[in-house]
Amino acid sequence: MENDTTIRRLKIIEGHLRGVIRMVEEDTYCIDVIRQIQAVEAALNKVSTKILEDHLNSCVITAIQGPDKKERERVLKEIAEVFEMSTKV
Amino acid sequence: MENDTTIRRLKIIEGHLRGVIRMVEEDTYCIDVIRQIQAVEAALNKVSTKILEDHLNSCVITAIQGPDKKERERVLKEIAEVFEMSTKV
Amino acid sequence: MENDTTIRRLKIIEGHLRGVIRMVEEDTYCIDVIRQIQAVEAALNKVSTKILEDHLNSCVITAIQGPDKKERERVLKEIAEVFEMSTKV
Amino acid sequence: MENDTTIRRLKIIEGHLRGVIRMVEEDTYCIDVIRQIQAVEAALNKVSTKILEDHLNSCVITAIQGPDKKERERVLKEIAEVFEMSTKV
Numbered sequence: 243m244e245n246d247t248t249i250r251r252l253k254i255i256e257g258h259l260r261g262v263i264r265m266v267e268e269d270t271y272c273i274d275v276i277r278q279i280q281a282v283e284a285a286l287n288k289v290s291t292k293i294l295e296d297h298l299n300s301c302v303i304t305a306i307q308g309p310d311k312k313e314r315e316r317v318l319k320e321i322a323e324v325f326e327m328s329t330k331v
Numbered sequence: 332m333e334n335d336t337t338i339r340r341l342k343i344i345e346g347h348l349r350g351v352i353r354m355v356e357e358d359t360y361c362i363d364v365i366r367q368i369q370a371v372e373a374a375l376n377k378v379s380t381k382i383l384e385d386h387l388n389s390c391v392i393t394a395i396q397g398p399d400k401k402e403r404e405r406v407l408k409e410i411a412e413v414f415e416m417s418t419k420v
Numbered sequence: 421m422e423n424d425t426t427i428r429r430l431k432i433i434e435g436h437l438r439g440v441i442r443m444v445e446e447d448t449y450c451i452d453v454i455r456q457i458q459a460v461e462a463a464l465n466k467v468s469t470k471i472l473e474d475h476l477n478s479c480v481i482t483a484i485q486g487p488d489k490k491e492r493e494r495v496l497k498e499i500a501e502v503f504e505m506s507t508k509v
Numbered sequence: 510m511e512n513d514t515t516i517r518r519l520k521i522i523e524g525h526l527r528g529v530i531r532m533v534e535e536d537t538y539c540i541d542v543i544r545q546i547q548a549v550e551a552a553l554n555k556v557s558t559k560i561l562e563d564h565l566n567s568c569v570i571t572a573i574q575g576p577d578k579k580e581r582e583r584v585l586k587e588i589a590e591v592f593e594m595s596t597k598v
Binding site for chain 4: 423426427430431433434437438440441444445447449450451453454455457458460461462464465467468471472474475479498499502505506508509
């Protein structure tokens with residue numbers, strides 16, 4: 243169910259990106275192209291956040307309540323990793 | 332000419348993004364999806380930088396060497412704006 | 421214990437930032453100042469990630485294994501929030 | 510003149526950062542510390558943008574209107590570089 247929302251949002255972003263390609267093909271003013279690329283990125287950030295939220299409320303809860311310490315550590319390590327990466331893109 | 336490179340790169344990113352949509356459709360592990368979205372964003376950042384570089388070496392030089400003070404200010408203001416935005420996405 | 425490392429790192433960053441202020445006072449070339457500010461931000465991002473990692477391995481585990489559903493939701497919501505914010509700064 | 514504003518803003522940020530250190534020393538809740546670090550970064554981004562704006566309106570105009578092609582290229586290359594870096598921190 244959550245997947246449907248994510249897919250729909252990503253398809254909208256894909257359409258947005260195709261619009262950006264068209265802008266470049268039509269020689270649109272560079273700065274306007276950059277602004278649209280930044281808008282695409284902002285939209286992608288929102289989707290990432292939503293996916294992370296769903297992940298926290300499903301897999302992460304299961305892993306942390308589960309008996310496997312290794313699995314728990316793995317799941318938490320991943321979250322720290324995507325957080326770190328998010329500060330870089 | 333520079334446009335061709337930009338278009339080619341953006342089309343590769345569009346393919347990457349379609350791959351991400353497929354991942355979600357196939358119920359790929361959330362964290363892997365987030366990582367791919369972050370890769371798409373990193374690629375978009377590179378394209379933005381390239382577009383800005385071309386812009387600086389064409390329109391910006393023309394505007395600054397031109398006689399129109401207003402136009403000069405406008406062009407420089409825009410660069411500061413996309414820079415500021417780039418710290419937010 | 422983890423706090424000591426965090427404090428030490430933040431104090432190093434504070435020293436770095438004081439260095440940046442000195443650079444501006446001494447009229448250092450703008451671009452070099454911007455680069456040093458970006459280095460300070462990269463260092464702050466690393467500290468944030470480390471704090472989040474410690475937080476995941478302590479409070480978050482406790483909350484998720486605890487009996488209070490509200491508390492669990494609160495803790496997970498916060499993580500999604502700082503993740504979202506991290507895409508913006 | 511612009512330097513004074515920059516120095517004043519950076520000193521305020523330094524005070525903010527010292528406040529963050531105090532928060533860690535006093536064992537403040539991790540997420541609140543992360544949020545304050547993010548606020549410090551947002552403030553640094555604003556200062557960077559301001560410095561870049563001043564730089565564009567002084568050095569960059571001088572270089573581009575000047576006779577030295579190499580210098581012109583150097584100055585524009587730097588702007589693209591700090592822009593690229595700004596997408597990463």
